Amino acid sequence: MSRLIIVSNRVAPISEGGPAAGGLAVGVYDALKETGGMWFGWSGEVLSSGQPQIQLEERGPVTFATIGLLRRDYDQYYRGFSNATLWPAFHYRADLVQYDRNEYAGYCRVNAWLAQQLVPLLRDDDVIWVHDYHLIPFAEALRAAGVKNRIGFFLHIPFPASQVLLAVPPHRELVQALCSFDLLGFQTKPDVRAFCDYIVNEAGGTVEKRADGLTQIEAFGKTLCANDYPIGVYPDEVAELAKAGERDKPVRTLKATLHGRKVIMSVDRLDYSKGLVERFRAFERLLEHTPSQRNKVSFVQIAPPTRADLHAYQDIRLRLEAESGRINGRFAELDWTPIWYIHRQYERAVLAALFRASHVGYVTPLRDGMNLVAKEYVSAQDPENPGVLVLSRFAGAAQELGGALIVNPLDIDGMADALGKALSMPLAERLARYNDMMVQLRENNVSVWRDRFMRDLTSMAAQVGVSLPASVEPAQP
CATH class of the missing domain: 3.40.50.2000 (Glycogen Phosphorylase B;)
Incomplete structure (x- = not known):
């Protein structure tokens, strides 16, 4: 054969x-x-x-x-x-x-x-x-x-x-x-x-x-x-992984530490094409312009290392560490850390469960062929209470996922506005957007x-x- x-x-x-x-x-x-x-x-x-x-x-x-x-x-x-x-x-x-x-x-x-x-x-x-x-x-x-x-x-x-x-x-x-x-x-x-x-x-x-x-x-x-x-992706398989991963220690720890705060979640390889610095600054702009969000939301950025022997990747890691430290120093309180920047890798089930536990998926590359993280984020959501995807127009996934909030990753204020809208979006709109995207994900x-x-x-x-x-x-x- x-x-x-x-x-x-x-x-x-x-x-x-x-x-x-x-x-x-x-x-x-x-x-x-x-x-x-x-x-x-x-x-x-x-x-x-x-x-x-x-x-x-x-x-x-x-x-x-x-x-x-x-x-x-x-x-x-x-x-x-x-x-x-x-x-x-x-x-x-x-x-x-x-x-x-x-x-x-x-x-x-x-x-x-x-x-x-x-x-x-x-x-x-x-x-x-x-x-x-x-x-x-x-x-x-x-x-x-x-x-x-x-x-x-x-x-x-x-x-x-x-x-x-x-x-x-x-x-x-x-x-x-x-x-x-x-x-x-x-x-x-x-x-x-x-x-x-x-x-x-x-x-x-x-x-x-x-x-x-x-x-x-x-x-x-x-x-x-x-x-x-x-x-x-296989959306139903991702959904099963998300439910299985809820029992893992990293997910339980996150939920316990947040004390009911909302979560903005990003997962990317550590790469300059992902728009990570711009993403951090847009979150900072949200906290700056919307004081009511302070101590109410945390941004979790998981960025596993990649190509660590290339200078461009060493540079982006140093920049992100500096940005997260600066923003946390500006806004953090004794009981609240605005940005959790995690430079390590997690298993797929853990990531899927973290997606499911978050209120906003934050996927804003400067340029990306497709970006399966965007599709996995939507697939992992609770069908009865889904989160909102904020997605760069320069990710290939934006051609298909019309239910996302589409942003220009170079527009810091525009991304901050989209984050604010996502955090306050009513359930009916979230459900409509989620169901629209799930039809697309299952068909393709x-x-x-x-x-x-x-x-x-x-x-x-x-x-x-x-x-x-x-x-x-x-x-x-």
Whole structure:
């Protein structure tokens, strides 16, 4: 029987109910464990010497195929071009882009090497689904190795407007590499438009809308398709996690410590794209302009560490520590701490229960591909007494969650006003907004995301006579 092969930079050590992982890890694993197949990528191990070897582990229907990276490869491919060049550029932070030609060469070299490691594990009818910005040249490398399988690509982060992408010196080579995939998936329609704009105006290619809804692209001598596929969650599963997590000590401690105060809850990786400093200042503005909220509400920011060996991330941690200390020093009382800034990781069930216990979900990234925290916050709510989501218009989730209070994360006063409105919103309005968003979340869960992508890849293959495995065929409505 044929298989679905997932390829991502990191094969996350996911366990049921274990530490919370990022959107890619949760979405990919939830999709793969239903269909079965293989997940291939970096193990997270960095080796000082030697020749990395692939490790295979069977876990239910999923085979995990992982391999370590040598220190030089990690520094150039991961720390360097992926996260010091592509990440800031794709999040519209051209001012933070650091480019080194040797790091780009290392990025391409590691992609080619990883592709060579995967080739012996492939079968002729495998379907390959590659994920995210670390692996843009991966299909090009597979094609160079003679692989003829269908290959799809999904970008979990935003795709930037052409004028922003031009800040990356090898922008043309990157887009040309993307054109070696058969199907490109983006989180939102604006991301698809940004890619197509580059194809037409910078690459001299053509773009045409097909009858099946896909966008057909011809560029660099290749023909491929693109579409938006907003990633989702399993809302009912998140709700069950929230109820289970209520018994855990961190949740019980929070409730006991608050003494009936309301809670504004945020959970983000520690990253400059998340708008954390602006978020802190908007909460400060709320307390400044609305004295009646003082000693009545606390803001809990959970920000697990990420990429701690990059200077930009060290800087944002120091800034947040300074901001939380300054704001607490200004407003705190002997029996009340306005901001709880927690720099650690919690299990998924605990986070879901914390979402359920809070009155406001505060999700205001400066730019985000989707942001599954927003969707998980809504999913975790008590259906009879839900909280309110305050959501950045620059998160992909804002395209779907119309029941949220949509804000501009650069408008500090506007965010403070939204927090005030959320804290005082009557139950009837909260219920209406919650129910509207839950309909959307159930209609577009992780399975729908996977099935839409695989259906389109299947449809494309059928047109050229390629047989795809029944195991990845979506169920008929």
